Amino acid sequence: MIIKKLLITGSSGYIGSCLNTYLKKRYKVYLLDLVKPKEFNKINLKNFFKCDLKNSKKLDKILQKIKPDLVIHLAAKSTVNEKIKKKNYISNNLVATRNLVNSMNRHNINKIIFSSTAAVYDKNKKRINENFKLRPISNYGKSKLQAEETIMKNNRLNYVILRFFNVSGCLKKPMIGEFHNPETHLIPISVFKSIKENDINIFGDDYKTKDGTCVRDYVHIKDICIAIEKSKNYLKKNRSTILNIGGGHGVSNKSVIKNLEKILNKNVRVNYLKKRKGDQAVLVCNITKAKNLINWRPKNSRIFNILKDEIMWSQFLIKQKINRKYSSVQK
Ligand SMILES: NC(=O)c1ccc[n+]([C@@H]2O[C@H](COP(=O)([O-])OP(=O)(O)OC[C@H]3O[C@@H](n4cnc5c(N)ncnc54)[C@H](O)[C@@H]3O)[C@@H](O)[C@H]2O)c1
Incomplete structure (x- = not known):
C-alpha cells in the first residue's frame, strides 16, 4: 500500500x-x-x-x-x-x-x-x-x-x-527546534542559560553513577x-x-556540561543542588530492536552534535528576540 x-x-x-x-x-x-x-x-x-x-x-x-x-x-x-x-x-x-x-x-x-x-x-x-x-x-x-x-x-x-x-536538538534547513513554555528539559535550559551567562542547576551529584550525576x-x-x-x-x-x-548510550549531567564548555570555549557556572524525589539515577535504552526491524540508527545523536545544534537554535531564538522561559524543575 x-x-x-x-x-x-x-x-x-x-x-x-x-x-x-x-x-x-x-x-x-x-x-x-x-x-x-x-x-x-x-x-x-x-x-x-x-x-x-x-x-x-x-x-x-x-x-x-x-x-x-x-x-x-x-x-x-x-x-x-x-x-x-x-x-x-x-x-x-x-x-x-x-x-x-x-x-x-x-x-x-x-x-x-x-x-x-x-x-x-x-x-x-x-x-x-x-x-x-x-x-x-x-x-x-x-x-x-x-x-x-x-x-x-x-x-x-x-x-x-x-x-x-x-x-x-533542532533541524537546520529551515531552522526549527524545541520551544516549550516553560522549558523543563536539561539541554535547552543549560544551553540557553550558559549563552546568557546564568548559573545552571544540577539536581544531585551523589548518585551511584561514574561522576555522581544522573545519566540519561x-x-x-x-x-x-x-x-x-x-x-x-x-x-x-x-x-x-x-x-x-534513543541514542542507545548514557550521558551524565556533568558530561553534558563538560561538552557544552568545550563547544562554547568557556566555563559554565553550575550549582549542584539536592537530589529530587522521583529522579532515576540511570535511564538508558537498548535500541537493538529498532536497528533490526526498521534498519534505524541514531546517526545524529552524539551529545556533541546535539549540543552544537541546540546552541544554533538558541542563538536563532535570541536573534529573533524570542525569550525562552524555563522552570526550576528541569528534567
Ligand atoms: N520531547 C521529548 O523529549 C519526548 C520524549 C518522549 C516522548 N515524547 C512524546 O512525544 C510527543 C510530542 O512531544 P513534544 O515534545 O513535541 O510535546 P509538545 O508539548 O511540544 O507538543 C504536544 C502538542 O500536542 C498538543 N495537544 C495536547 N493535547 C491535545 C489535544 N487534546 N488535542 C490536540 N492537540 C493536543 C499541544 O497543543 C502541543 O502542541 C508527546 O506525545 C510526548 O509524550 C516526547
Whole structure:
C-alpha cells in the first residue's frame, strides 16, 4: 500500500513542527493541534486544523474530509509535572487517544504511529529493552501507557508505538527546534542559560553513577523524524510493533556540561543542588530492536552534535528576540 497522505496530531509542538518540516516536501501532510503553530514555524495554514482531540464531532469531520492513509499521533500533555493531577493527564492523553482511535475506525483509517515514552518503564539501571517491566511512576507515564494499551487492543489498527527517550536538538534547513513554555528539559535550559551567562542547576551529584550525576539517553530530533518515516515504511506491510528510540548510550549531567564548555570555549557556572524525589539515577535504552526491524540508527545523536545544534537554535531564538522561559524543575 502507498502511504502518501499523513495526519500529524500535536503538530504545533516540538516534535510535530520538526516532523512537518522534515516530511512536507515528500508527502501530503495535514496538521492538527489544540493551538496554532508558533509564528517562527512558517506553515501553510491551509493544511492546519485547530481541534481538540477530545472533541469527537469535530475530529470526525476532519478525518472524513482528509481521509489520511496514516495518523502520526504526537498530541499529548507531555511535561512530567506531578503538580498536574492524574485526571488531567488521563482526560487529555487517554481520552484524546480513545477518541482518535474510534474516529479512525469509523473512517476506515487503520495505520497509526504513536509517540510513547521511556516514562512507561519501571526503574532499571540496565539498558532497557522493550520487554522490560512496565511500571510508570509519573501520572504522565501512566496516561501514556494506557494510551498504548488502547491502541494495541483495537484489532482494526496496525500500529508502531515508539517509546522516545530524551529528544533534543533542532533541524537546520529551515531552522526549527524545541520551544516549550516553560522549558523543563536539561539541554535547552543549560544551553540557553550558559549563552546568557546564568548559573545552571544540577539536581544531585551523589548518585551511584561514574561522576555522581544522573545519566540519561539523548536522541537528536532528526533521528526521531527518520525513525517515524521508517516506521511508516514498516506499516506498509500491515504489521505492528513497539520500539525504543534513543541514542542507545548514557550521558551524565556533568558530561553534558563538560561538552557544552568545550563547544562554547568557556566555563559554565553550575550549582549542584539536592537530589529530587522521583529522579532515576540511570535511564538508558537498548535500541537493538529498532536497528533490526526498521534498519534505524541514531546517526545524529552524539551529545556533541546535539549540543552544537541546540546552541544554533538558541542563538536563532535570541536573534529573533524570542525569550525562552524555563522552570526550576528541569528534567
Ligand atoms: N520531547 C521529548 O523529549 C519526548 C520524549 C518522549 C516522548 N515524547 C512524546 O512525544 C510527543 C510530542 O512531544 P513534544 O515534545 O513535541 O510535546 P509538545 O508539548 O511540544 O507538543 C504536544 C502538542 O500536542 C498538543 N495537544 C495536547 N493535547 C491535545 C489535544 N487534546 N488535542 C490536540 N492537540 C493536543 C499541544 O497543543 C502541543 O502542541 C508527546 O506525545 C510526548 O509524550 C516526547
